[in-house]
Amino acid sequence: MTQLTIRSVRTRIVALTHKRPVISRAVTVTQWPLLLIDLETEQGVTGRTYLSAYTLDGARMADQLIHGLVDRFKGEPVAPTELYDKARKALFFTGYEGVTLTAVSGLDMALWDAAAKAADLPLAEFLGGVRKPVKAYNSCALWLKSPEETAAEAVELRDEGGFSAVKMRLGREDPRDDVKAVEAVMDAVGDGVSVFCDYNQLNTMDEAIARCEMIDNLGLGWIEEPIRYDDLDGAAELKRRLRTPIQIGENFWGPRDLWRALQMDACSYVMPDLMRIGGVTGWMRAAGVAGAAGMPFSSHLFPEVSSHMLAVTETAHWLEWADWCEGVLAEPYKVENGFVTPPNRPGAGIDWDEAAIAANLVE
Numbered sequence: 001m002t003q004l005t006i007r008s009v010r011t012r013i014v015a016l017t018h019k020r021p022v023i024s025r026a027v028t029v030t031q032w033p034l035l036l037i038d039l040e041t042e043q044g045v046t047g048r049t050y051l052s053a054y055t056l057d058g059a060r061m062a063d064q065l066i067h068g069l070v071d072r073f074k075g076e077p078v079a080p081t082e083l084y085d086k087a088r089k090a091l092f093f094t095g096y097e098g099v100t101l102t103a104v105s106g107l108d109m110a111l112w113d114a115a116a117k118a119a120d121l122p123l124a125e126f127l128g129g130v131r132k133p134v135k136a137y138n139s140c141a142l143w144l145k146s147p148e149e150t151a152a153e154a155v156e157l158r159d160e161g162g163f164s165a166v167k168m169r170l171g172r173e174d175p176r177d178d179v180k181a182v183e184a185v186m187d188a189v190g191d192g193v194s195v196f197c198d199y200n201q202l203n204t205m206d207e208a209i210a211r212c213e214m215i216d217n218l219g220l221g222w223i224e225e226p227i228r229y230d231d232l233d234g235a236a237e238l239k240r241r242l243r244t245p246i247q248i249g250e251n252f253w254g255p256r257d258l259w260r261a262l263q264m265d266a267c268s269y270v271m272p273d274l275m276r277i278g279g280v281t282g283w284m285r286a287a288g289v290a291g292a293a294g295m296p297f298s299s300h301l302f303p304e305v306s307s308h309m310l311a312v313t314e315t316a317h318w319l320e321w322a323d324w325c326e327g328v329l330a331e332p333y334k335v336e337n338g339f340v341t342p343p344n345r346p347g348a349g350i351d352w353d354e355a356a357i358a359a360n361l362v363e
Contacts, residue, residue, distance in 0.1 A: 002118050004041040004078035009070040009110075012036045013059045014360040016327040020153075023143035025171040025202050032324045033362070035059040036352065037066065039110035041078060047114030048350050050325060051106045051275050052301055056362060058099065065091070065103035078118070080111040084281040097253035101278060108279030109305060113347040122308065123348050127284070129312035133339035136303070136319040137165030137196060142185070144172055151184035158189050161335030165194035165221065165318065171202045175211045182218050196247070198224035205234045212242055222247040222269060235266040245269055250300035254278050255286035262293050269317060273300035280309065287313045304333055305348045307340045328356050 015031045022029035033056050039047035053059035069087050076083065087107060091100040116126035124131050138157040142150055150168060157166045168185055170178045186195050197220050203211060208226040215223070222245040227234045229251035239246045245268030252258045252272050261267055270290055277286050290297045291314035298318040299306035304325075310316040319340055326332040330351040333340055343349040 002043055002045075004043050004045055004114055004118050006070060006073050006076055006078060007040045007042045008074070009040065009066060010038040011063050011066060012357060013053075013056065013063065013362040014328055014357055015056070015362050016324065016360055018324065020141040021143070023145065024169055024200050025144065025173075026200065033059045034325055034328065035063055035066075035106065036328065036357065037106050037110050039070070039107070039114055041114055042075075043118070045114050045117050047078070047110035047112070047117070047347070048352070049106060049109035049113055049305065049348065050328075050350070051102060052324065053102070058102070059362075061099045062103045062106060065100060066106055069103065069107050078111050078114050080108055080115060080279075081281050083111060084108050084278065101253055101282075102275050105275050105277070105279035105282065108281050109274065109348070112280040113350070116348070117346040120346050122342055122344060122346065123280075123305070124308040124311040124342050127280075127308070127312045131308075131342045131344060132311050133336075133341045134307050134310045134316065134319045135165075135338060136161070136163065136321040136335060136340045137167055137194070138163045138335075139167045139320045139322050140324075142166060142168035144169060147177065147181040147184040150181045151188035154185040154189050154195075158193055161321070162337040163321070163335070164192065164338045165196065167196040167198055167224075167320070170197050170199050170211070170215075175214055178211065179214055179218070182215055182220065186219065194221040195219075196221045196224060199226045201225045201228050201251075203227050205231070205237075208234070208238060209241065212238060212244070216242050216244050220244050224248070224271075225250070232261055232264045232266040235261070236264050239266065239268060247271055247298070249273075249298075250276070252277055252286070255282055255289060258286045259289050262289065262295060269296045269298060271298035271300045271318075271320065274302045274305055274309070280305070283309050283313075287315075291315050303340060304329075304350055307333065308342045308348060311342060327360065328353055 249270035296317035
């Protein structure tokens with residue numbers, strides 16, 4: 001395998017229009033900003049990935065930090081785990097969480113993509129595993145609409161890729177409307193299809209107790225982030241009170257957060273986000289902790305890279321399927337019978353649709 005060295009990075013910010021707008025109690029989102037990253041090496045291999053930055057300001061801040069890190073590491077070997085630790089230390093005084101870890105994660109994913117390409121292997125195989133189907137749930141919609149609209153949309157999501165699970169969001173002003181929506185969705189999708197729900201952290205502890213107890217006997221697969229992500233004491237209390245499993249983890253800032261959650265018995269399942277857990281390197285370290293604890297490990301967003309990662313994760317559970325970046329991919333990933341199989345292409349298998357990028361570029 002050719003030893004790669006870092007030369008430069010090219011980044012672009014695009015804003016894609018959601019096919020189905022995000023409608024939560026806190027915010028309505030119609031456009032999805034992405035930071036596209038092309039890490040260039042002296043040997044001509046390009047490591048490619050993206051960050052879902054949520055806001056344009058977030059994308060711009062991560063962009064600046066990534067360029068600074070690449071300038072610092074110019075000429076160094078493409079050694080992802082070594083550079084992950086160096087990048088973390090380089091940003092020590094800025095802080096280990098937030099946009100600094102987002103930038104490190106973006107660089108890390110691009111480094112791993114380049115290294116796998118140099119070996120001419122898909123990322124899952126480069127990490128010592130095999131490309132294999134990963135079960136996925138459809139998370140592309142089911143926001144805060146009427147029970148009737150939500151139920152009809154759930155059937156659409158189920159049928160889009162033969163999914164055996166879908167995720168809906170809760171937090172309507174009247175919690176009784178949440179109950180109606182859950183019942184309508186479960187009735188519409190039928191037996192054999194799991195239904196997960198997500199409160200997006202919008203409850204106080206008192207609200208979470210009252211609302212979760214109202215849906216605790218409905219047969220949901222999990223209740224996700226019923227309270228603020230950093231209230232692990234509250235999450236542990238809810239786990240003790242409820243029969244329905246508690247899912248958290250998209251806001252773990254690095255593997256240590258996952259370890260703390262397990263130590264506090266704050267959840268039934270975990271679902272780290274590649275951008276926040278520390279990219280491929282952070283995921284592998286977190287997955288080792290979860291594996292030792294026997295903790296089911298799902299993904300949050302980034303299905304293109306997460307499908308590779310779950311293929312090598314001991315306690316792999318569910319892949320969250322969201323098509324929110326498909327608009328700039330030359331070859332979007334496919335769902336077949338509710339499973340995503342990483343493609344037989346070197347690296348993560350991400351290539352850009354340059355015409356689509358030009359049409360959605362943020363100046």
